[in-house]
Amino acid sequence: MVSEGLGGRCGGRPGGVIPLRVSDVGRALGLEGLGTEAITGLSVDSRAIRPGDCFVALHGPNQDASRFIPDALAAGAVFAIGGPDSQPGDGVAIVDDPLFALGTFGRLVRDRFTGPVVGITGSAGKTTVKEMLRALVAPHRNAVFPEASHNNFEGVPRTLARMTADTEVCVVELGTNAKGEIGALCAIARPTMGVLTAIGPAHLEGLGSVAGVLDEKLALVRALPEGACLIVNSDDPKLRDARLPGHVDVRWVGLDAAPGVVAPPAERAPRTLPLSDGVVLSHSLATRVLERNLWIAVQIARELGVDDAAIAASGAAIAPAPLRGEVTTRGDTTFVLDCYNANPMSMTEAVRDLATRSGRRAAVLGDMLELGGASDVFHERLGQLVAEVRLDRVLFVGASGTPFRDGYVAAGGAPDALELRPDVASARPAFADVRSGGGTVLLKASRGVALERLLEPEPHDG
The missing domain is CATH 3.40.1190.10 (Mur-like, catalytic domain)
Known part of the structure; x- marks a missing residue:
């Protein structure tokens, strides 16, 4: 097993990673006396080990994967790297920082x-x-x-x-x-x-x-x-x-x-x-x-x-990745799902692109996260831009609705075209109205807002 979010085997096709030996990795980590077995792959998930792998036990937010080193070795790993709490043993290297050791492994492959x-x-x-x-x-x-x-x-x-x-x-x-x-x-x-x-x-x-x-x-x-x-x-x-x-x-x-x-x-x-x-x-x-x-x-x-x-x-076969400009049509409404992430620059480009489209144009926008102390300023500017391009309907979802509304109103936006909601759950009724009018609807916000859930069926208790 491995802690959630740290899974993944990294070896390439059959034939293995660019040739490395256990001793090569050991020397790069300042360790001597290790074996000369060939390493043919890398994994950070003990469940995905193949014979010949090097297992790096990362420390995740929920648990330390060092406790899975015995499982990795039993599954055929020729070498395991763990943190200070790892149990010593044959084929085990104990280091201060397994994440740094992972970088060292990657650098050794790159050098070859x-x-x-x-x-x-x-x-x-x-x-x-x-x-x-x-x-x-x-x-x-x-x-x-x-x-x-x-x-x-x-x-x-x-x-x-x-x-x-x-x-x-x-x-x-x-x-x-x-x-x-x-x-x-x-x-x-x-x-x-x-x-x-x-x-x-x-x-x-x-x-x-x-x-x-x-x-x-x-x-x-x-x-x-x-x-x-x-x-x-x-x-x-x-x-x-x-x-x-x-x-x-x-x-x-x-x-x-x-x-x-x-x-x-x-x-x-x-x-x-x-x-x-x-x-x-x-x-x-x-x-x-x-x-x-x-x-x-x-x-x-x-x-x-x-x-x-x-x-x-x-x-010719390229299509947008999910939630990164993905386009879907339901009835007479075209949805542009661009809600994998958002910052002021990408938000500006998305809104301006929406403004070039013909027919009814609506935007469901949400918080731009990780802006620190400048967050209110950037959300106010976004509100100003949305007002300037004269969209037909605007729904803002998230904690930054107040500065967004301030910018929108100051720039002459129509108050009856804007609605604010604190989260996706409370935005569902307003979204139903936005989507019912046809035309093009843009959904854009930072990943943490999860605007795409508005297009999923409403959850019901029981």
Whole structure:
């Protein structure tokens, strides 16, 4: 067994992880006298152990997985790493911090890989770009991509540990909640190519300000080797104005044409991205934000050697990930489900995109979390924006309804078009009215609000 939320086996295809021996890992951890058995996989879940695995017993919020080390060894693990409370024994290494040891394992695998490692970061869009890139590259290259949003000190090493001897490309997603985390993750992953998707007020509780966010994300650029390719979203004003280190080869990519920017033709058929020599990528993405993310993924795939014909063929099947711009129609109402996460930048783009649509337009918005002391200001600004674009109906769900309403009213929003509710349960009656009018309804908020539950059947007691 393993504590909830820490599960997962990290080994690659049959043949195993890039070759490591127990003694290699031991020396990297400052331990001597360990065996020379070959390690063929990594797991942080004792239930998923395969013979030859290294088991890293992480300490979770509910329990310490060190107590499952005997189970892992019995299942065939050749080596186990646990914290100070672990029981000593053959094949067991006791360390102060198993999470640090997990990073060490990932770094050892990375040190034995000579192919390109793509690092993707940004305040928004990094997971979407990563998943789009997977669709474009994986059919044509032996590539390793993060599972889910594995973008932290557990997820990045686990991604690296899935590389095998025949891996051609590795992609890592780099997230952060506090200053210094991107740099530390880059020390583990050592990316050879970088992607910056967007900069905005996200995770301000740990990063302090948008300037702090930018500096933290630029740690990826500072970690790149001399002459490395850096793909940057040129449509993002913070990135356009950023002082980028001079040792990298910057490729500006966006939908808005400008000198030095790789952009698609302004005059093009809807939901198409012309590539080259008559090759056109036709897609079904419903928002400009998603189309931009796809265009960025196209440029990364090109840099990785995938030709335009292959990109167009693979890209045609790309659809939004669940709750990340997902579009669903029920009756005469089209719902845009963009409620996996939210910050002021992504919220602004989503609202502006909604405003371009024809017919009735309604928004169900909710709290943007992790904004720290600036939360009220950003929610007030959001209310102002919503008033300015003149939506037909607005329902706000969450604790920040008061500053949102203040901004909305101050900017001339129609009071009878706005309703506030403290949570999803109390918002259900109002939502039923919003959805009954047809047209397009946007649902967007931070993950903790769980706005998608409004589309689920109402729970009943008993």
